[in-house]
Every structure is written in C-alpha cells, then in structure tokens.
Amino acid sequence: MTDAQDTASDxxxxxxxxxxxxxxxxxxxxxxxxxxxxxGIPPVVATEDALADVVAAFAAGRGPVAVDAERASxxxxxxxxxxxxxxxxxxxxxxxxxVGCPDLSGLGEALAGxxxxxxxxxxxxxxxxxxxxxxxxxxxxxxxxxxxxxxxxGLGAMVESVLGYALEKGHSAVDWSTRPLxxxxxxxxxxxVELLVDLRDELEKELDRQGKLEWALEEFDAIASAPPxxxxxxxxxxxxxxxxxxxxxxMAVVRELWTARDRIAQRRDVSPGKVLSDAAIVEAxxxxxxxxxxxxxxxxxxxxxxxxxxxQWQAAVDxxxxxxxxELPQPGQPLTGPPPPRAWADKDPAAAxxxxxxxxxVSALAEQLNLPQENLITPDTVRRVCWEPPPATPDSVAAALxxxxxxxxxxxxxxxxxxxxxxxxx
Numbered sequence: 031m032t033d034a035q036d037t038a039s040d041x042x043x044x045x046x047x048x049x050x051x052x053x054x055x056x057x058x059x060x061x062x063x064x065x066x067x068x069x070g071i072p073p074v075v076a077t078e079d080a081l082a083d084v085v086a087a088f089a090a091g092r093g094p095v096a097v098d099a100e101r102a103s104x105x106x107x108x109x110x111x112x113x114x115x116x117x118x119x120x121x122x123x124x125x126x127x128x129v130g131c132p133d134l135s136g137l138g139e140a141l142a143g144x145x146x147x148x149x150x151x152x153x154x155x156x157x158x159x160x161x162x163x164x165x166x167x168x169x170x171x172x173x174x175x176x177x178x179x180x181x182x183x184g185l186g187a188m189v190e191s192v193l194g195y196a197l198e199k200g201h202s203a204v205d206w207s208t209r210p211l212x213x214x215x216x217x218x219x220x221x222x223v224e225l226l227v228d229l230r231d232e233l234e235k236e237l238d239r240q241g242k243l244e245w246a247l248e249e250f251d252a253i254a255s256a257p258p259x260x261x262x263x264x265x266x267x268x269x270x271x272x273x274x275x276x277x278x279x280x281m282a283v284v285r286e287l288w289t290a291r292d293r294i295a296q297r298r299d300v301s302p303g304k305v306l307s308d309a310a311i312v313e314a315x316x317x318x319x320x321x322x323x324x325x326x327x328x329x330x331x332x333x334x335x336x337x338x339x340x341x342q343w344q345a346a347v348d349x350x351x352x353x354x355x356x357e358l359p360q361p362g363q364p365l366t367g368p369p370p371p372r373a374w375a376d377k378d379p380a381a382a383x384x385x386x387x388x389x390x391x392v393s394a395l396a397e398q399l400n401l402p403q404e405n406l407i408t409p410d411t412v413r414r415v416c417w418e419p420p421p422a423t424p425d426s427v428a429a430a431l432x433x434x435x436x437x438x439x440x441x442x443x444x445x446x447x448x449x450x451x452x453x454x455x456x
Contacts, residue, residue: 061196064189067220071213072123074113076130081137084116084124089140091118094169096147096226099154100219104303105205107295111157112206117223118144125219128161129209135162145169147226149185151253159258168254171226174233177242177249179400189225192232197221242401245439249405252437264359270308275315278358282350283315285359290346306330306343314347367410368417380455384416387451395447407444411436415448422452 075084088095100113114126114134126134146165148154150172158164175183182188186197201218208215237243262268266288275281288311295302310330319325322340325347326332331340368374374382392412396403403409411434420426428445436444 059194061190061194064195064197064221064224065217067123067217067224069122071216071220072125074125074127074211074216076127078131081126081131081134084121084126085137085140087121088116088118088124088137091121093119094145094147094227094230095141096223096230097154097158097163097165098148098219098222098226099157100206101157102205102207104203104301106207106301107299109157111154111161113211113219114158114161114163115219115223117227119227123220123223125216129207133162138163142166147171147230149188149226155253156258165254168250169230169234170250170253171229171233173249173253173405174230174237174246176405177246177401178233178236178240185222188233189229192236193225193228195225197225240400242399245437248437248439252435269311271312274312276361278355278361279350279353280315280318281359281361282353282357283318283347284311286346286350287311287314287343290342314343318351319344319347368413371413374417378417381417381419383455384419384451385413387455388412388416388448391447391451392444395443399443407431407436407440410434412448416451419452422449422456424449427452 073080075081096115096117098115099111100115101109102112103109106112111128114128115123116126116137117123126137128134141163143166145167147169149170151168151170155165171185171188172183175188180188180191182191186199189195189197198218198221201215204215206215211219234243237246264285266285269284269288272284275284287306291302291306291311295305298305307330310328313328313330314325317324317328319328322337322344325344326335326340331343368381369377371382371385374385389412392403392407396406399406411431414434415427415430420430424445427448428441431441431444431448
C-alpha cells in the first residue's frame with residue numbers, strides 16, 4: 031500500500047451515516063459509499079445575478095479549485111458543456127448551467143493564477159474554453175495516476191484506491207442537456223468535485239515519494255499551455271467501418287452522406303449518430319443504390335424512415351455517383367510522418383531494426399519506472415526519430431525529441447536509450 035493510501039482514510043467526509051471516524055472504516059479495505067455532498071446539493075446557477083455571487087465567492091476562496099464539466103455526448107451535436115461543477119475551500123461547491131450562463135469568462139478571470147484540478151483535463155478543456163474558462167495552471171488527477179503507476183485511473187477507481195470512498199457513477203452517460211436536471215444527477219455532479227482536492231493532495235504526496243512530481247508538473251504545464259487542437263482534416267474518413275470501403279466512388283458516397291448528416295445534425299442540435307448511423311452510411315457506399323427504393327432495403331434505411339428522408343439520402347448518393355473521376359477522394363490520408371511500422375521491414379530494414387531496438391528499450395524502462403510506455407514517450411515520437419534518425423549523439427537526439435514536443439523529463443530519460451538504439455543499428 032502506498033503512502034497516499036495509508037493516509038487517505040483520515041479525511042472526514044459525509045456518507046449515509048454522517049462523517050466517518052477512523053473506527054468506521056470497514057475491515058478488509060472495503061470502500062465507504064459517498065452518497066451526499068458535504069454541504070448538500072447546491073442550487074443550479076442559471077442567472078447572471080447568481081453567477082456574480084459565485085464569481086465573488088470563488089475569487090475569495092482559498093487554495094486550488096476543483097473543476098468538472100458534463101457534456102451530452104451521444105445526444106447533442108458537438109461537445110459543449112451543459113453543466114460546470116466547481117469546488118474550492120471557502121466557497122464550497124457550485125453547479126453552473128452554461129445554457130443560462132453561456133459566458134463564464136468572468137469566473138475564469140477570477141480564478142486566474144489559481145491551480146485548477148481536473149480529472150482527464152484534455153477531455154474537458156475544449157468545452158470549458160468555449161465558455162471562457164481557460165486555466166493557466168492545472169493538476170490532472172488522471173494523468174497523475176498514470177505517472178504514479180495506478181492500474182485503473184478512472185475517477186471512481188482513483189477515489190476508491192487512494193481515498194477509500196466509493197462514488198456512485200450511474201449518471202455518467204445521461205443526457206445532460208435535459209432541463210430541469212433531476213436531483214440525483216445534480217448530486218452525482220456535485221460529488222464528482224467533492225473529493226478532487228483531497229485526491230490531488232494525496233497524489234502529489236505519492237508522486238513526490240516516487241520521485242515523479244517534477245515530471246507531473248511538466249506534463250501539467252504542457253497541457254495548460256497547449257493551443258486548441260486544429261480542425262480535423264477529412265473527418266468523414268473516421269466513419270466506423272470505413273476499412274470496408276475501398277473504391278474511390280464508394281468513398282465519395284461516404285463523404286457526401288457524412289457531410290449531409292453533419293449538416294442536419296448541427297441544424298437539429300442532435301448527435302449525428304441519431305440522424306444516421308455510421309453502419310448505414312457504409313452500407314449505402316458499398317451498395318451504390320440506384321434509387322430511394324433500393325436504398326430503403328439496406329440496413330439502417332428501414333421502414334421507420336420516411337420517403338422524404340430516403341430521398342435526401344439518395345440525393346447525397348447520387349451526387350457522389352455523378353462526380354467526375356478527378357473530384358473523387360484519394361484512398362487513405364496523406365502521410366505526414368513515417369509509414370505504418372508493419373511496412374518498415376520492406377521499405378527500410380535498417381529503420382525497422384532501429385525501431386525494434388528503441389521499442390524494446392523504452393518498454394523496459396517504462397516497466398522499471400512503473401508507468402505506461404506512452405507516458406514515458408509517445409510511440410509516434412519514437413517512430414519519427416527512428417524513421418529519419420538524427421546523428422546518434424545525445425545533443426542531436428535530445429534536440430529531435432524536443433522538436434517533436436517531448437518534455438524535458440522525457441528527453442532526459444529517453445535520449446540515452448535512443449542514442450544506443452541508433453548507434454547499434456547504424
């Protein structure tokens with residue numbers, strides 16, 4: 031058991047029977063269900079006046095602020111936030127409705143310079159950025175768990191293993207665009223930030239004990255300073271089942287149907303999958319139906335679909351069929367880096383040997399350090415260094431790793447491994 035787990039049970043938190051004492055901790059390490067927030071469920075903030083009160087309270091609070099956001103993935107178009115939860119010492123917990131309060135830049139400014147605690151920060155930061163909340167400092171409890179070597183890093187698993195409490199996770203996939211939000215959902219949302227500060231403190235101790243705290247701080251700084259991700263090129267190529275589509279004309283059908291579906295989903299503010307499934311798009315691409323009647327016989331275009339809907343999908347198919355060959359999409363996406371590793375042995379046997387040696391060394395070090403290989407160094411970075419190798423010197427390899435975005439701690443640990451791998455296979 032880690033130091034963090036040893037000390038976690040000291041935290042006094044409200045459960046079904048009130049705040050447990052040390053004597054209340056069950057035998058055999060069984061987790062204590064955490065069913066109520068410490069101060070109860072706060073009211074949902076949905077007006078500018080109520081938001082101003084929250085901004086003032088959190089500006090006057092102390093220490094880091096726990097932050098979470100709930101989206102309606104699978105129900106609504108895009109990844110916007112439908113509830114934002116915060117907790118800070120001296121301010122308590124706040125639940126904010128971004129539909130009623132779409133601009134939270136004032137809250138973001140009030141928390142400028144404060145450390146934000148998030149779990150899986152990269153998932154929530156885009157939707158928080160859209161409503162004006164951008165941290166300058168953060169602590170990611172999921173990433174901290176990975177670096178500390180925890181086998182399960184979901185929030186519930188981390189709270190249970192580190193703090194000894196069980197969170198109820200039954201509402202994680204509900205439609206958070208529902209209004210009004212049911213009380214059980216609000217309780218769940220409040221509990222998601224109830225323990226983040228406690229979890230952060232124990233993980234910081236554990237990372238420090240393992241000598242990994244500076245690594246984690248570099249990772250957190252990289253996340254906080256990263257620019258927004260650029261729009262994905264040709265997002266239609268990520269249609270599930272796309273591997274079955276091999277002819278360019280069929281690919282054009284996928285593109286037309288995907289684009290039409292996305293336009294409809296955006297207009298109706300629903301998840302694209304609720305408009306037309308990926309499987310149906312692929313079926314239509316493979317069949318190239320000549321008319322709406324033939325389309326209706328395909329899986330995904332059944333009896334529940336009206337004639338008008340069938341005709342709009344068939345129109346998309348017909349547009350793709352009418353395209354001149356020069357306007358058909360090319361198979362595959364243009365490569366911006368090395369080819370797939372499976373092709374290396376034929377294309378460049380020396381590069382394949384470098385990659386094999388580098389992978390083995392990285393794997394061994396990651397196991398020794400008790401952290402995932404991809405957190406020690408991304409596989410893409412290793413591939414790029416091995417495909418177009420710099421001179422096998424520490425300075426050259428370190429410069430290459432830095433150029434690919436590796437953090438200083440990663441450069442220091444991985445450079446000797448890659449220098450050896452490149453030199454041995456020169």
